Amino acid sequence: MERKPTIKDIAKLAGVTPATVSYVLNGNNRVSEETRKRVLSVVRQLNYRPNMSARALVRNRSYRIGLFIPMSPRAFLDPFFAELLRGLTEVALAYRYVASIIYANGLREVESLHIRELVDGLVITEIKMHDEYIRYFYDKKIPFVSLGRGSHKHFEDYVVADAKKGIREAMKYLYRLGHRRIGMVLGPLGYEYIQERYRFFREVQEELGLSFSSQYIATGANSQEGGKEGARRIMLRSTVKPTAILASTDIMAVGVIEFLQSVGYQVPDDLSVVGYDDVQFSKYIRPSLTTIRQNVYEIGRQAGTMLISQLEHLPYKKPLQIPVKLVVRNSTTVNKENL
Amino acid sequence: MERKPTIKDIAKLAGVTPATVSYVLNGNNRVSEETRKRVLSVVRQLNYRPNMSARALVRNRSYRIGLFIPMSPRAFLDPFFAELLRGLTEVALAYRYVASIIYANGLREVESLHIRELVDGLVITEIKMHDEYIRYFYDKKIPFVSLGRGSHKHFEDYVVADAKKGIREAMKYLYRLGHRRIGMVLGPLGYEYIQERYRFFREVQEELGLSFSSQYIATGANSQEGGKEGARRIMLRSTVKPTAILASTDIMAVGVIEFLQSVGYQVPDDLSVVGYDDVQFSKYIRPSLTTIRQNVYEIGRQAGTMLISQLEHLPYKKPLQIPVKLVVRNSTTVNKENL
DNA sequence: TTGTATGCGTTATCAA
DNA sequence: TTGATAACGCATACAA
Numbered sequence: 001m002e003r004k005p006t007i008k009d010i011a012k013l014a015g016v017t018p019a020t021v022s023y024v025l026n027g028n029n030r031v032s033e034e035t036r037k038r039v040l041s042v043v044r045q046l047n048y049r050p051n052m053s054a055r056a057l058v059r060n061r062s063y064r065i066g067l068f069i070p071m072s073p074r075a076f077l078d079p080f081f082a083e084l085l086r087g088l089t090e091v092a093l094a095y096r097y098v099a100s101i102i103y104a105n106g107l108r109e110v111e112s113l114h115i116r117e118l119v120d121g122l123v124i125t126e127i128k129m130h131d132e133y134i135r136y137f138y139d140k141k142i143p144f145v146s147l148g149r150g151s152h153k154h155f156e157d158y159v160v161a162d163a164k165k166g167i168r169e170a171m172k173y174l175y176r177l178g179h180r181r182i183g184m185v186l187g188p189l190g191y192e193y194i195q196e197r198y199r200f201f202r203e204v205q206e207e208l209g210l211s212f213s214s215q216y217i218a219t220g221a222n223s224q225e226g227g228k229e230g231a232r233r234i235m236l237r238s239t240v241k242p243t244a245i246l247a248s249t250d251i252m253a254v255g256v257i258e259f260l261q262s263v264g265y266q267v268p269d270d271l272s273v274v275g276y277d278d279v280q281f282s283k284y285i286r287p288s289l290t291t292i293r294q295n296v297y298e299i300g301r302q303a304g305t306m307l308i309s310q311l312e313h314l315p316y317k318k319p320l321q322i323p324v325k326l327v328v329r330n331s332t333t334v335n336k337e338n339l
Numbered sequence: 340m341e342r343k344p345t346i347k348d349i350a351k352l353a354g355v356t357p358a359t360v361s362y363v364l365n366g367n368n369r370v371s372e373e374t375r376k377r378v379l380s381v382v383r384q385l386n387y388r389p390n391m392s393a394r395a396l397v398r399n400r401s402y403r404i405g406l407f408i409p410m411s412p413r414a415f416l417d418p419f420f421a422e423l424l425r426g427l428t429e430v431a432l433a434y435r436y437v438a439s440i441i442y443a444n445g446l447r448e449v450e451s452l453h454i455r456e457l458v459d460g461l462v463i464t465e466i467k468m469h470d471e472y473i474r475y476f477y478d479k480k481i482p483f484v485s486l487g488r489g490s491h492k493h494f495e496d497y498v499v500a501d502a503k504k505g506i507r508e509a510m511k512y513l514y515r516l517g518h519r520r521i522g523m524v525l526g527p528l529g530y531e532y533i534q535e536r537y538r539f540f541r542e543v544q545e546e547l548g549l550s551f552s553s554q555y556i557a558t559g560a561n562s563q564e565g566g567k568e569g570a571r572r573i574m575l576r577s578t579v580k581p582t583a584i585l586a587s588t589d590i591m592a593v594g595v596i597e598f599l600q601s602v603g604y605q606v607p608d609d610l611s612v613v614g615y616d617d618v619q620f621s622k623y624i625r626p627s628l629t630t631i632r633q634n635v636y637e638i639g640r641q642a643g644t645m646l647i648s649q650l651e652h653l654p655y656k657k658p659l660q661i662p663v664k665l666v667v668r669n670s671t672t673v674n675k676e677n678l
Numbered sequence: 679t680t681g682t683a684t685g686c687g688t689t690a691t692c693a694a
Numbered sequence: 695t696t697g698a699t700a701a702c703g704c705a706t707a708c709a710a
Contacts, residue, residue: 006686006687006688007687007688007689008687016696016697017696017697017698018687018688018689018697019689019690019696019697019698019699020695020696020697022688022689022690023689023695023696026689030695030696031695031696032695032696035695035696049453049456050687050688051396051686051687051688052401052456053392053395053396053399053400053401053686053687053688054396054686054687054688054689054702055687055688055689056392056395056396056688057390057392057393057395057396057686057687057688057689057702057703057704058687058688058689058690058701058702059688059689059702060392060702061392062391062392064403064437079418079421079619081421082418082420082421085424085440086440089439089440089442092439093441093457096456098403098437098439098457098458099439099440100428100431100437100438100439101424101425101428101438102432103428114388117388117391117435118432118437119437224623251623254623280418280619280620281619281620281623281624284563284590284593284620284623284624285620285623285624285625286624286625345702345703345704346703346704346705347703347704355680355681356680356681356682357703357704357705358680358681358682358683358704358705358706359679359680359681360704361704361705361706362679362680362705362706364704365705367706369679369680370679370680371679371680374679374680389703389704390702390703390704392702392703392704393686393702393703393704393705394703394704394705395704396686396687396688396702396703396704397685397686397703397704397705397706398686398704398705399686
């Protein structure tokens with residue numbers, strides 16, 4: 001009979017009661033060094049691992065964590081989430097948790113989900129109306145970690161990428177290539193991370209002593225179409241054209257390139273284009289895209305660790321910032337005006 | 340006090356014992372219609388939902404299912420898995436299960452995972468050495484559903500796409516465009532789904548009365564590089580060049596196109612190229628890719644339903660076949676030789 | 679057709 | 695420092 005050993009088996013073999021075994025396993029220190037050793041040796045010997053269902057029942061936990069994703073066609077096709085989930089899953093399994101996607105479209109759908117029956121806590125991504133969700137989960141006392149800071153005062157359980165450094169690297173790189181008139185095509189400003197990328201763009205512009213012109217800025221949907229449209233507006237209304245364009249996401253950069261090519265510009269010879277994210281297709285398009293890469297997998301890992309630490313009342317550092325870096329490919333080159 | 344109602348609360352209010360409530364909830368029909376109604380009404384009234392942890396403990400289940408993925412850098416960047424997981428997650432949640440990724444690289448790593456502690460069952464994807472995994476899980480009596488059939492005799496819990504129909508549509512489409520010399524660039528034949536796509540290619544060739552020439556066939560890694568290499572070999576060794584090439588995956592098609600362009604061919608004017616899968620980047624590359632689309636989301640849903648039905652001993656149809664369809668974009672056009 | 683009693687594997691309370 | 699024992703919420707064998 002190959003039945004899995006239970007806490008009782010351990011207790012019997014170690015000559016103690018289940019309670020004592022439980023104490024040992026849970027780091028309760030009101031137990032003598034001697035019995036602790038004895039118990040642990042039996043645990044190893046039988047390769048005992050606590051039954052998570054039983055533990056879940058008595059501790060009123062599910063040992064599941066969720067990656068909260070706003071339901072939208074885009075969401076799941078975005079490799080960003082897949083990478084995130086990979087990182088999250090990995091730390092989850094290490095702690096004997098399980099990570100799952102939880103998706104819902106809007107707070108009303110969230111209400112109907114009975115989130116606490118599904119998971120012990122959530123990692124929420126940089127969704128639209130981010131603040132609303134943060135407040136909601138905060139008020140409902142649903143444990144969560146946020147990707148992106150939000151605007152709440154007393155909330156520090158978040159992980160962010162060092163977007164400023166990314167933007168700065170990209171801009172400095174363009175600057176060194178001789179670019180002075182740098183435009184930006186932005187996604188919807190309702191998203192915190194878009195706002196942030198724009199703000200840093202402005203700040204770095206100042207650092208570099210570049211003048212600002214609203215002619216070179218356009219917003220649009222976070223899509224290929226949006227990128228095309230943004231590029232079109234910038235190119236049509238500017239008398240002196242920009243020599244480089246930074247897009248707030250890779251997918252918009254694709255649109256930018258497409259528009260430029262459609263009206264006869266060569267990328268990067270006539271105009272350099274930089275993306276943001278480094279999603280999978282960035283290296284497949286022609287020209288391959290120079291872009292700012294976030295280590296999304298690492299973000300997932302850190303967020304997962306933070307969430308589980310919070311759930312288990314373990315100490316942890318918060319908030320957390322993850323580095324980013326510029327990946328140079330073929331959509332950028334020297335500004336020939338300066339040659 | 341807003342405590343969640345338990346089975347005891349229901350029992351008390353309905354004037355029965357917890358056992359009776361349990362019978363009603365689990366469809367045990369040795370209970371009178373009258374008490375059943377009474378119980379159900381109380382259940383609805385208190386919005387009672389069984390505690391899954393308790394149920395998990397007593398039934399020795401975790402109510403988690405896993406999507407088994409061979410750990411590899413490629414795996415997670417592949418939108419195929421993301422889509423699959425989306426479908427799986429959706430049915431899982433409907434049944435109050437939770438879906439998670441389980442990844443491992445090789446059977447040895449699987450061994451160390453204690454899979455049955457993590458999940459009640461798996462959906463396994465079309466991995467290399469597929470058969471080995473099928474046999475392993477089969478022998479270990481770990482419930483699972485396979486994507487792709489494998490070669491086992493008495494195993495029918497699988498979901499497949501109708502690849503033959505997809506290949507046929509693509510080839511017929513090329514045929515109608517005047518193409519007669521159609522080549523194929525293939526990924527590693529160790530994968531069942533690659534073998535299958537090749538086999539159907541051959542069968543449809545016969546159907547269409549096209550002659551076969553091994554000159555037009557090349558295999559390589561399932562990657563952009565592999566696609567380039569395959570196209571190179573086909574183009575170098577053939578005296579009469581093919582007018583169209585079918586790639587076994589989109590990513591290989593990208594490589595094929597890249598090679599052709601690099602040696603001065605125009606796609607689609609000189610050569611038409613067709614991919615398979617319709618992953619995200621297929622519409623972003625230039626020319627955008629004509630490809631065979633599988634409804635991966637639906638495959639995920641069906642596989643999930645099959646797995647849960649198996650776990651819960653519900654009746655279900657097996658095996659299952661999902662339709663595919665050709666998506667025509669800009670990498671294919673009429674064969675000008677025939678104009 | 680329904681109730682009683684017991685067990686699932688842990689953790690936690692209270693004594694000892 | 696340890697042991698009995700009672701929960702946790704549900705399912706089920708057996709009795710009534």
